[in-house]
Structure formats: C-alpha cells, structure tokens
Amino acid sequence: xxxxxxxxxxxxxxxxxxxxxxxxxxxxxxxxxxxxxxxxxxxxxxxxxxxxxxxxxxxxxxxxxxxxxxxxxxxxxxxxxxxxxxx
Amino acid sequence: xxxxxxxxxxxxxxxxxxxxxxxxxxxxxxxxxxxxxxxxxxxxxxxxxxxxxxxxxxxxxxxxxxxxxxxxxxxxxxxxxxxxxxxxxxxxxxxxxxxxxxxxxxxxxxxxxxxxxxxxxxxxxxxxxxxxxxxxxxxxxxxxxxxxxxxxxxxxxxxxxxxxxxxxxxxxxxxxxxxxxxxxxxxxxxxxxxxxxxxxxxxxxxxx
Numbered sequence: 001x002x003x004x005x006x007x008x009x010x011x012x013x014x015x016x017x018x019x020x021x022x023x024x025x026x027x028x029x030x031x032x033x034x035x036x037x038x039x040x041x042x043x044x045x046x047x048x049x050x051x052x053x054x055x056x057x058x059x060x061x062x063x064x065x066x067x068x069x070x071x072x073x074x075x076x077x078x079x080x081x082x083x084x085x086x087x
Numbered sequence: 088x089x090x091x092x093x094x095x096x097x098x099x100x101x102x103x104x105x106x107x108x109x110x111x112x113x114x115x116x117x118x119x120x121x122x123x124x125x126x127x128x129x130x131x132x133x134x135x136x137x138x139x140x141x142x143x144x145x146x147x148x149x150x151x152x153x154x155x156x157x158x159x160x161x162x163x164x165x166x167x168x169x170x171x172x173x174x175x176x177x178x179x180x181x182x183x184x185x186x187x188x189x190x191x192x193x194x195x196x197x198x199x200x201x202x203x204x205x206x207x208x209x210x211x212x213x214x215x216x217x218x219x220x221x222x223x224x225x226x227x228x229x230x231x232x233x234x235x236x237x238x239x240x241x242x243x244x245x246x247x248x249x250x251x252x253x254x255x256x257x258x259x260x261x262x263x264x265x266x267x268x269x270x271x272x273x274x275x276x277x278x279x280x281x282x283x284x285x286x287x288x289x290x291x292x293x294x295x
Contacts, residue, residue: 016140016198017139017140017198018136018139019125019136019139020136020139021136038136042197042198042201043198045197045198046196046197046198049194049195049196049197052194053193053194
C-alpha cells in the first residue's frame, strides 16, 4: 500500500501539472479537494483519466467519486480492492 | 468632440523577451515556449499555482496582464464591473485544439479540453483579478489597432467601462505574442493618448 500511495502522489502531480508540489507535500489523509490540495472539478475528471490510464479502472458509478477521490489513501484503497476483486 | 482616453501602461511578450513600457525585463533563449513562460512566471514571482495548469495561450495572456498591472494599476479606484478586457489574435485556440485532438487518440484530456476556446484567457485573467466588466475576443489576420482603438473607445466613451485591458494574445507551436495595453480615461504621469497610431507604434516597436 505504501508503494501504491507513493506512486499515486507522483502520478497526481504529473497528471494535474502541480509543478510547485512535491510528493512529500501531499499527506496520505489530506483532502484532495477544496481545503486540502485545492483541486477542482476538472482535476476530478483528470483523476478519473489517471485511474483509467494507469490502473485500467473505469469508475462506473459517478456517485463513488467523492468517496474514492477523498484522499490519496482512499484512492489507493479503492485500487487495491478493485485489483483484488478482478485478479 | 470625441473624448480622450489614455494608454497608461503596456506589456509585450515576444518569443524571447518580456517588455514593460518599452523596457526589456526578462529574456530567455531556449525555444520551448512552456519553459519560457514558466521561467518568466517564476522571474516575476508569480504566486498562482493554477498557472501551471493553463495552456500556453492563457499563460501568455495571464503573464502579460500580470506584468502590465504590476505597479501601474490602482484596482481599488474601480468597481470590478467597470474593468473590461478586449483581446484578439490570429490563431484562436488552435495550439491547444491540436494538442487536445492528439489526446483523443488515446484518452481525451479534460484539462486540455477546457482551453479549446480562445476567450478562456479572458476568464483566467478575470478570475485572477476579479474583473467583471464587458469582455470580447476577436479573431483577425493580424493586430488591428484601428479596430481595437475604436471598439475600446466606444466602451469607455459610453460609460460601459471605466478602464480596459486590450490587445493581442496569440500562440501557435513555440511562437507567442502577448501585447497588452492598459487603457484608462484619466491621464497619468507616463501615459500616452489612446490612438491607433500609438497602439501600432508600441506594438511594432517590440514585435518588429
């Protein structure tokens, strides 16, 4: 899980062009949106693309978005659960 | 007798130099436009993380506006709805349209898609400075000082705006040109009269 969280942080920075942010600046439990990393609705779409491109995961239910993309940790947990279910 | 308006300040971003009121403030020799604009952003101490997410057209316009207004503009003197933006260019958002089209071959990028309209640069500047006045974006073959002068004068002379940022912001591949003018109704220490000739002179001087 730690490796996945670390990879996700690097991928998020690259995908969202967060050039002044380093992986260590993003806390595992730090909210990604609004008061945390300050991501917006376009970033949310980019995170969906990130899941699809890097993990072959299609978020089928849009209502899952806020739960899945709450923090880097919740993203990692979702990916891990998905991969366990589909392996 | 027509009312007189004034060019209070001007900023020109060419392919390798950023000028403010005719003075070169920053130069960059590498050809990559993104690197140039990011280097200029850092040089002028930009504190706006969203800059990195913008396309090069918005970066050019945003940066030119930042330099234009720095130490030259008393925002508090105006209501947000009295400050407008009138821009123009030749290539619309083609630079980003092409980049976005490339992404559609694999995974369409939402972040690129939102910049596939030229007037998004006006939105980025407006969000940054909280401007809420009249705005417009025109496509011409080349910088048309006569049209800009007439259009902006009309907005000012009819009290639709009290102040306007206008000019040319164009990007294609690694070529950029951001030439912005701050137009106000009151004369200030270093202002020049807002005429077609003065607009053209300033534009030609830095753009050759």
